[in-house]
Amino acid sequence: MSPDDWHLTEDVDDFLARAGDFLRSRTVPNMMQLTWAERVRLRGAASFGAQAPVFGRLERAGDILGTFFRLPNRGVGLGPLTPEQADTLAAHLSALGHSLPSVSADDATAAAFAESWQRHTGATPTVRTRLRLNRLGTLTPPDPFPAGRGRVVGERDREQLIRWCAGFAADVGEAVSIDADSWAGTRFADKRYTFWETPDGTPVSMAGLNPMVAGLSQVDPVYTPAPLRGHGYAAAVTVETSRAARADGATDVVLFTDATNATSNALYQRIGYVPVAEWTAYEFTYAAPV
Structure with a gap:
């Protein structure tokens, strides 16, 4: 060749x-x-x-x-x-x-x-x-499901959204500047986001969804601020986002996880994501x- x-x-x-x-x-x-x-x-x-x-x-x-x-x-x-x-x-x-x-x-x-x-x-x-690349099989909401609801992120949430995406990038070691001025040029800008809110309306976690391409939707990123972790919020917002992807007609819904993080990998497998490739x-x- x-x-x-x-x-x-x-x-x-x-x-x-x-x-x-x-x-x-x-x-x-x-x-x-x-x-x-x-x-x-x-x-x-x-x-x-x-x-x-x-x-x-x-x-x-x-x-x-x-x-x-x-x-x-x-x-x-x-x-x-x-x-x-x-x-x-x-x-x-x-x-x-x-x-x-x-x-x-x-x-x-x-x-x-x-x-x-x-x-x-x-x-x-x-x-x-x-x-680790994971593909959604049978979506299985966590039990117990945390109190609250999913809400589509709007323009009024822009400042918090940018701050949380910057927090996610820092957590995973992405060398990228994310602020109001640089936002439009980042990979985070053209996604649809969902917040998970507690019953009093306080956002506690978020998940993004890439635009569907050829029937495939990628959930990315999923982020919960460190002080709010351990309450099932990431699982809840991922379930909401995955449901939305399937409602849009996605035939494949995928997400990446840190292959070395046993906690997050177990979480996503419990809600129906199946490992398909190591990356x-x-x-x-x-x-x-x-």
């Missing part, structure tokens, strides 16, 4: 025209490509700054075998690839002069690409985070020029 089989483009419409059927036939493993392609399509590439997002497809004899995306100043997100396919991509990107800060994908793909990238560039890969992100460190 030749690196020339990889085709890169900054034209998201062209990428979707050529690889869209492939992605939609495998929505769960390719959810990140679908999500970011749709986000770029709706926002416009210019909204990401002077450097446009890049999308790529692996094509041979008219068949699509794999895909990836890269956002400005960020690493690559990969769909499932064999070690050989990951190596041809690493060779291709290296030959084009790309300097990648990171890679994220399912465990096997990410490990294969990280190894190949080190071989082609000398960069040292280090695991940044390990996630890893590697950071790359480059030797200083001599």
Whole structure:
């Protein structure tokens, strides 16, 4: 297999025209490509700054075998690839002069690409985070269910919403600035949010829902401020958000969890989420020029 089989483009419409059927036939493993392609399509590439997002497809004899995306100043997100396919991509990107800060994908793909990238560039890969991708099976509300109700977040909640998204980003180690000025350019801006409120109307937890793409909805983020944890609020707001996704017609509802957090993984499994894949992100460190 030749690196020339990889085709890169900054034209998201062209990428979707050529690889869209492939992605939609495998929505769960390719959810990140679908999500970011749709986000770029709706926002416009210019909204990401002077450097446009890049999308790529692996094509041979008219068949699509794999895909990836890269956002400005960020690493690559990969769909499932064999070690050989990951190596041809690493060779291709290296030959084009790309300097990648990171890679994220399912465990096997990410490990294969990280190894190949080190071989082609000398960069040292280090695991940044390990996630677990979960898919909703039979939705099972917690028992007992905490008192209160879910409420769709509105404009009057904007300040609290931004503050809680910033809290979530800090908790999971995302290097991103989230405030009123930067909000529109973050990945958090184009989601639909639900607050869980106590009976007196006090918000105590939140969950976001990405726009549905190809019948798939991703619950992200789920956040409860530290002093309010341990009361079942995260489970309650996730149930409300998952119900809303299914009511919208989603055939697949998914969410990521920290693979190392046994408490949160057990919580989501109790309400009906089933693990389907392990996910890893590697950071790359480059030797200083001599």
